[in-house]
């Protein structure tokens with residue numbers, strides 16, 4: 067039987083505010099344990115929370131950028147549960163009136179283009195962090211993260227494969243970065259995914275029983291966990307069993323997911339309106355002001371590249387996936403007079419390859435965009451060959467130096483002097499009489515050998531177009 071996988075995602079993103087959601091403590095990452103807390107975020111009796119205005123602004127921004135409608139009236143609620151990382155024994159979140167509802171995103175892939183619905187975006191506070199790996203086997207808790215503001219973005223169950231889920235999650239990340247709502251540093255846990263997944267026979271309308279996999283913090287973990295859980299559920303059904311509704315835990319090291327708790331053990335959160343905070347009331351003017359301040363979003367930017375510069379849709383999609391990369395690309399196109407596709411080839415080829423090797427993003431490029439434009443001009447005017455330009459580029463990537471200086475230092479300027487080249491080519495022909503004879507007898511590929519010998523003789527510095535021209539003349 068053929069099965070279909072049905073996936074919904076809940077994405078938690080830490081907001082880029084300077085201070086926490088209900089107090090003035092810093093949100094910066096990496097401070098000493100329990101050095102960034104106060105009586106409010108530690109939940110001491112008698113303290114009162116005050117909502118950080120910037121949190122609401124960021125949530126509205128995220129909602130507008132994902133086509134949500136913004137609720138003029140929303141409120142905060144207590145979600146009650148007991149766990150040592152939660153000092154108040156409740157989390158302040160939003161239950162039935164979130165800030166944003168009913169949005170969507172477009173994703174594009176091998177399957178074409180598809181719309182993924184967004185059910186809601188709500189604001190809440192993060193919990194502390196438990197540290198289990200202590201020498202004496204005890205558990206410690208660090209409350210620095212407690213009270214850091216989050217938005218939770220809940221999707222509709224619209225995705226049907228790990229690829230679709232990855233594209234959707236990547237799109238969310240791109241949008242949060244463009245709008246400055248979150249820094250999305252995944253290695254610091256700024257972006258985390260929960261997966262809701264069920265399988266059903268293809269063609270069936272009825273949803274299967276779903277499981278939830280919590281706290282995935284990389285795209286690779288997301289893809290692996292989805293594929294693994296989908297296979298597991300199909301195996302259960304094929305063997306005549308039933309999928310149990312439960313929460314599961316993904317382990318990156320063993321590449322397996324295991325049961326964490328079943329539905330029977332699920333929490334009853336006893337939500338009720340947070341009595342220490344007033345509801346959030348937003349007027350139209352406020353919402354429109356934020357809408358006007360939104361930057362050019364990736365889809366619109368990508369469309370502009372296709373329409374204005376004739377870039378293939380694929381290139382435009384890859385480049386605009388990172389805002390820093392898009393800015394770099396545009397600066398380079400504007401500084402270079404040639405075809406934007408040439409810039410795109412270099413950006414998607416050499417530049418992204420070297421950045422990937424370093425595991426770095428476009429914000430870490432060590433040279434200004436205009437240097438790449440300068441290098442492309444040197445190729446266009448014949449000063450350097452295409453292959454020499456790659457060497458210059460690699461050096462420029464490392465040192466951040468100007469291409470002109472590097473061409474000289476590396477001795478890579480191309481020989482475009484016709485007289486000098488004619489002399490070298492004549493010598494090559496003298497040394498290889500057989501190839502010359504072959505060519506004259508009609509074996510055209512002998513030409514390639516002679517070009518190769520000339521390039522070897524000039525250590526790759528001869529202008530290939532000129533070599534071909536002179537060779538043909540002499541032959």
Ligand SMILES: [Zn+2]
Pocket residue numbers: 086089090091102103104105106107108213
């Ligand atoms: Zn605090």
